[in-house]
Amino acid sequence: MNGTTNNQRPALWERMSFGFGDLAGNALFGITGAYLIYYYTNVYGISASSVALLMLLARVVDSVVDPVIGYLIDHRILFGGRVRPYLKWFSLPLGFLTFCCFLPLPLGAGGRLAWAYATYLVMGVLFSLVIVPYGLLPNVMTRNREDRLSLSTFRMMGATLATFLVGSSILPMVHLFGGGNEKLGYPLAMAVAGAVGGGLALIPFFTCRERYELEANDSPVQVLLGSLFHNRAWVIVTIVLSLFYINLTAFYGLSIYYATEVLHRPQYFGGLLISMMGASKVLGVTCSPWLARHVGQKLTIVLPYILSAMGLALFAYGPNSAAYLVAVFGLICFFQGMTLPVFYAMVADSIDYGTAVTGVTASGMAYSVNSFAGKVAWAIGGSLSAAILGWGSYVPHAATQTHTARAFITFGFLGVPACVALLSVLIILLYPSEAEMTRILQPETPVEPQSI
Template identity: 30%
Template sequence: MTSAPEAAPPSSRPAADLHGKLSLRSKIAYGLGDMGNGFMFDLGQAYLLKFYTDVAGIHPAAAAGVFVFTKIFDAFMDPVAGIFVDQRKGGGRHGRFKPVMMYSSIALAILTVVTFLTPGGTDGVNLVYAYGSYMAWGVLYSFTNVPYGSLASVMTQDPEQRAQLASFRQAGSVTALLVTGIAFMPIVHAFDNERVGFATAAGAMAVVGIMGFYATFRGTREVVPVARSTEKITLRGFATTIGQNRALLVLILMTVFSISAYNIKPAMIVYFTDYNLQNQDLLSVVNFFGIGSSILAILTIPSLVKRFGKKQVAISGFALAAVADGLNFLLPTNTVVFTILYSLSFVGIALPNGITWALVSDAIDYGHWRSGVRREGITYSMFNFSRKIAQAVAGGAAGFGLSLIGYVPKFTSDPAMADQADGILQGIKSLQTLYPCIALTIAGAVLFFLYPLTDKRITELVAETREREAATAVSDEPGAR
């Protein structure tokens, strides 16, 4: 038996034009949240595998197991976080989502440093510590990222404004990836002991991360009226709700391929510059041009979406990135050519990655239209579930791939390294370029053939939902016939 949704209290429903323009300040503040997120999240995706293999002494295959198992575990934490925020009362001047996001981000920063520590014991002890610390990190990440991601859907219902929020969010994310890509390893190398260097670098990035979330906490408002559901959530009801949302299901399928491609690139570029380009100092240079170029692409998202629509721009971005990665695999390795194509790949993938957040907000509205109940937290958490699975795939592909090609860490003196060099180089190149090419091609095809919404259609659905709820409110008034 489902009880009627509990109306949001007036304090969480300030007078606002839900289709009006958001201030530049609120857009920047929202984007800074994903920058803060990136300063903690990107470290695990880009440098934790390197830390595990070359500092903690964990075998690549075992390290891959850490990523696969913990990311799948984390994926199941996202629905828990989603249910938690959906069933919170919306009272208070800070709203429903922001307090959870802020407090969790502080704990997440502490766990970020903890993941880059190692007991220095046997391989088994180090491996157990890696599992425990990264699983704990994942739980806090869910309770930080789910409310943050849900926040956009209650800031506005205007498709154009949501596209702009998505572009600001992606700009914040890429800025974090750019800064960590340039600064993290130089900080590590500033210390004679890399164990100290990794922990120090992680600590510095985590502090900046908290500052980013605080900017979002202070600079954004929840204005979309939200009904808090008091129904008991069951697994069957959960599955039914998600199963009715075709738009969300397509985004989940697309994301498994797109995010796994996106996340394997920073994980492998550390190895690629070290071995294939034979100059670890080039890591900062390649990241500067590659990731920096994608920031320029993000700035074009609002105008491109306004002219062509979110779906069309996202598909075009997938195509550009897939072609660039394919060429990088086929052409002989050259630093200049690789960097140019690497940059084009990041430009291409920045478009769908930025637009995806607006698509998720549209999926929330679509689910509201279909079911009559608005569940930002659960919808976003299920989308984030797919991202965690994709991250598990990327981490597993990188770690198991390194093991499969016979990668031997630099600190070892295994003579087999010389005999395996050619195969290792080709294997690293395949993981860096061929895997993303294939995965991005599939992601684009899924979006092209299966995604049901256009910008025009989502505007119609929002209007229909409002009219239906207005009619229901009138019929429920005392004396109404």
């Protein structure tokens, strides 16, 4: 990675503005994760099996698109190797396509399915064109590991704030604009969300500075990919971060079903749980740098994940009291929030670690494949949520669901995240030690640890 003429560290305001990118990205992609399955099955009349297939097909498309974007960045084919211009050109189209995903065109069964497939697949491509370059910004903004953790903290503040907003504002907007008519309420609510999200995604383009250039690399794709899979740190953090997305889609995709069919509460209680997830994760994110400085990055993932798995058991077997459920779910999400800045700081570090140990610079490919893996996991989680409904013989609009359907919903909403947490603990223990990472990724100059 080549230096530029200005090697100043990112100021506080610049690090804060960086977080708006994931506020936008998480809001737009989170909306599809939280509400699109419900919209497709209960509002637009598409079968759960067709939705599950769509989620997997979208990731097949991503398997081509994401590495192509990484290749474009590594070979400087677009924008001279800069990453910020991608945000300029693709942020607003991403917001528009998010709106289109919820636009119920009056078509027949085949036409509805084709419209859903077309809009969701294009939305996924545009998301890649925004989120892959955005994710590489820390690598061109700073080489300092403390700064990268700080950038990741603000990024995750934005992401968790997006979760809160997705849970607290979307359904009220649907009801406000639709007056009980969800076919009217959803597109109007998504028009607002798409416009705001697309605008927010532009903020890092205007405020963040690229202080370092990504080195041009003329190596063929197979060499770039080969270097990634010889990068132990990158492989491990990619797997664990992908597992996190499966956990997230379980919470997003099944919260309404769990609230209405298992807890026998109104839909808004599912939205309340999502809102609590966002608010609690913000608190966890703010505590993450403090914990990482005291116990290291690996234990900042291990300890909170163990505690969150214990919290899921308390949630499942505790009383059906609104106050109890909201409080315990908030505690679960607080612990999970503590892991998030560390995940993304590890991604940035692992990219430079790979360059040091393999001698191959593959920054664009590394982040694009990492992003692709996360979206595959998101698709697996979304498809798994839809499949769980089918396996449990869930019947939309039924007055009451069978015991089997409720059991499957409970497993999807609570059991899957618990399994993800425990599996992640085992895998992250294989990540290089703090001493090894510090030895290989020496900062340019000694710096004192700083707060976010």
